Amino acid sequence: MAQQTGAPxxxxxxxxPIRTTKRVRRRVRMQPYLFLLPSLVFLATxxxxxxxxxxxxxxxxxxxxxxxxxxxxxxNYTALWADPIFRQVVANSFEFLAGTVPVTMALSLTLxxxxxxxxxxxxxxxxxFFYPTLLPLIGAAAIWLFVYxxxxxxxxxxxxxLVGGGINWLGSPTLALPVVMILTIWKNAGYYMxxxxxxxxxxxxxxxxxxxxxxxxWWRQFQAITWPLLGPTTLFVLVIASISAFQSVDQIWLMTSxxxxxxxxxxxxxxxxxxxxxxxxxxxxxxxxxxxxxxxAIAALSFGFLERRIxxxx
Amino acid sequence: xxIRGRLGALGLALxxxxxxxxxxxxxxxxxxxxxxxxxGASGPLNKLMTEMVNDxxxxxxxxxxxxxxxxxxxxxxxxxxxxxxGGAPPDVAVLDTPELFSLLDRNAIIPLDDFxxxxxxxxxxxxxxxxxxxxxxANGHVYSIPWxxxxxxxxxxxxxxxxxxxxxxxxxxxxxxxxQYAQKLTIRDSSGTVTQWGxxxxxxxxxxxxxxxxxxxxxxxxxxxxxKWVKFNSPEAARALQFILDLQNKYKVHPPGPTSAAFWGxxxxxxxxQKVAMIYSTTGNMTFIRTNAKFExxxxxxxxxxxxxxxxxxxxxxxxxxxPRERQVAAWSFIRWMTDPPQxxxxxxxxxxxxxxxTELSASAFKDYLKLVPQALTxxxxxxxxxxxxxxxxxxxxxxxxxxxxxxxxSGRLSVQAALDQAQRDATQILQKYQ
Numbered sequence: 001m002a003q004q005t006g007a008p009x010x011x012x013x014x015x016x017p018i019r020t021t022k023r024v025r026r027r028v029r030m031q032p033y034l035f036l037l038p039s040l041v042f043l044a045t046x047x048x049x050x051x052x053x054x055x056x057x058x059x060x061x062x063x064x065x066x067x068x069x070x071x072x073x074x075x076n077y078t079a080l081w082a083d084p085i086f087r088q089v090v091a092n093s094f095e096f097l098a099g100t101v102p103v104t105m106a107l108s109l110t111l112x113x114x115x116x117x118x119x120x121x122x123x124x125x126x127x128x129f130f131y132p133t134l135l136p137l138i139g140a141a142a143i144w145l146f147v148y149x150x151x152x153x154x155x156x157x158x159x160x161x162l163v164g165g166g167i168n169w170l171g172s173p174t175l176a177l178p179v180v181m182i183l184t185i186w187k188n189a190g191y192y193m194x195x196x197x198x199x200x201x202x203x204x205x206x207x208x209x210x211x212x213x214x215x216x217x218w219w220r221q222f223q224a225i226t227w228p229l230l231g232p233t234t235l236f237v238l239v240i241a242s243i244s245a246f247q248s249v250d251q252i253w254l255m256t257s258x259x260x261x262x263x264x265x266x267x268x269x270x271x272x273x274x275x276x277x278x279x280x281x282x283x284x285x286x287x288x289x290x291x292x293x294x295x296x297a298i299a300a301l302s303f304g305f306l307e308r309r310i311x312x313x314x
Numbered sequence: 315x316x317i318r319g320r321l322g323a324l325g326l327a328l329x330x331x332x333x334x335x336x337x338x339x340x341x342x343x344x345x346x347x348x349x350x351x352x353x354g355a356s357g358p359l360n361k362l363m364t365e366m367v368n369d370x371x372x373x374x375x376x377x378x379x380x381x382x383x384x385x386x387x388x389x390x391x392x393x394x395x396x397x398x399x400g401g402a403p404p405d406v407a408v409l410d411t412p413e414l415f416s417l418l419d420r421n422a423i424i425p426l427d428d429f430x431x432x433x434x435x436x437x438x439x440x441x442x443x444x445x446x447x448x449x450x451x452a453n454g455h456v457y458s459i460p461w462x463x464x465x466x467x468x469x470x471x472x473x474x475x476x477x478x479x480x481x482x483x484x485x486x487x488x489x490x491x492x493x494q495y496a497q498k499l500t501i502r503d504s505s506g507t508v509t510q511w512g513x514x515x516x517x518x519x520x521x522x523x524x525x526x527x528x529x530x531x532x533x534x535x536x537x538x539x540x541x542k543w544v545k546f547n548s549p550e551a552a553r554a555l556q557f558i559l560d561l562q563n564k565y566k567v568h569p570p571g572p573t574s575a576a577f578w579g580x581x582x583x584x585x586x587x588q589k590v591a592m593i594y595s596t597t598g599n600m601t602f603i604r605t606n607a608k609f610e611x612x613x614x615x616x617x618x619x620x621x622x623x624x625x626x627x628x629x630x631x632x633x634x635x636x637x638p639r640e641r642q643v644a645a646w647s648f649i650r651w652m653t654d655p656p657q658x659x660x661x662x663x664x665x666x667x668x669x670x671x672x673t674e675l676s677a678s679a680f681k682d683y684l685k686l687v688p689q690a691l692t693x694x695x696x697x698x699x700x701x702x703x704x705x706x707x708x709x710x711x712x713x714x715x716x717x718x719x720x721x722x723x724x725s726g727r728l729s730v731q732a733a734l735d736q737a738q739r740d741a742t743q744i745l746q747k748y749q
Contacts, residue, residue, distance in 0.1 A: 085718075149580055150569065151589050166508060171574035173725045257520040260572030261721040276392040278711045279416070 485614025530623030
């Protein structure tokens, strides 16, 4: 908790000497705000203003049919709930979250633990696992589009003998979403591995040494030392991964366009469809507010609830 | 110090202000046009468009067209709509032709009847293929001039036809023949896995395009020419969709399951990889197939049911409302020049889009092109039997309902009739506001 109480003290500026003129004191008090100003300008322009604008627009009917937006109160919100595609999109998005986040985190933690030791192969392996992060998602999706091509894509060529060929990976309503999840996990695992590697480096070696002397098994060491001390990292990765799951759009746009039969239509892609293809800006704003509420709920849940159970000090 | 600082700031501000003044103010006093255009596949098409615009600017001293490459059709439409809403519309644009009612609902475009009358009237307009003008018209006015137009056609592998004992010079004429051909052309290995499919039709990927050919062939009247209603659940429409499902599940000559977004790009790939004998694909892929196929191939009409039929597709020229009259006039001179037979032929040859005018065929460059690619004539001939592509209010939204219905039937989630009934219900609800 030390870091947290430490930060505000600097910002309030109470450390200034008592015998100073008003002017100097004021300048001291203004200084932190001046430092914050550039970020504030950017946040206000690109985050806060659009949020307020979306909130306001979500109360209006603003689509291709109406010349001027008309105020309709909460009707956009009630209409959203009655929209079966919206309900399917929400279900898809939570399925995507549940299918990608835990697996990605488990995989990146495992990779990090395997690659934490010094070995002559460590660096090549770290590079290999990290490299998908360096690819733009849209490029990675284009590669995987080929991997999943029925008949002569990599997947079919190698799985041919096991499960029979000609599987329509991206066209099957049952397989399409899992298949997009696999690409997403592959893309993100290396990135979160970096956080876990950094987390592992901060755990003092003496702890493991002491554990070994006491005769603790590998699993016992993981339970008692590694996992608790990686708590802050896990929390951070959980939040980032969950938010990124809800913001997935590139791979959907390129690989499935939300199909087949809306099975891969995720929230952000749906917003794009409604806003920029159907030009129903009121509904798109309503969806945006919903997405925002979900993201804020994830952040609130993680930092408010989980944080209390996490050790920050070693 | 203070003064110098302020002067410095003033100087900097002036410098920035000068830099921001549009360069075009320094050019001649002529009319300057902002022209938005989409390119489905970037690269050579983009280069050709820039060349043609430069040629226009070089021969028309009073007008300067500034081409703005705006992405694919969806992106270009989004950009144009945003500009319209912001009160700064482009002057002229190539947009997806079925967006007509979306543009009218926003009061974004002007009718072109007066300009057409000045340019030779009916005689001038009649030189365009009438199928391409079907969805340029609404409420008795013409709103767009055809430009980069395409249509789905039927490609087949002649060598596979020969091996199967079929006549390699002729495509199947109707649905019954299609089934017979496809059954002969589907090859399975000893384990029952298909190594060569008979036919592939991307009937509904992200938009319901190729399916509209089947709907027209079955005789379905599935939308209102004035854009206010659709009829997706007629017996004819159900027959068309059932035929697709039969190809997949009953005759097993077409890969099973929903025709996904990825399938659209996969179909021409499968064709050149010789994984399939016959495909439905856009004329826009003819150049791709010609350069990559290592076998003899041919093109035919989409096989008929009650009649032949294929939807048209692609983009047309629109002129925008709420811009000065002189710019609208200049925009028309640009459209007229671009669609003149020599220019139109240059674009068709360079891109593979279908000819838009009958006189284009007699251009010598086009005759040479036909010697090289005789199959291009099939696409042109099919235009005579082509129908109108669904052009209605909220066309993207309702199109997605039809895509969903088709994919739901293909995946087996809904029966053909239930899927089409649901699309009909949802579409009727959306279109209610236009009644």
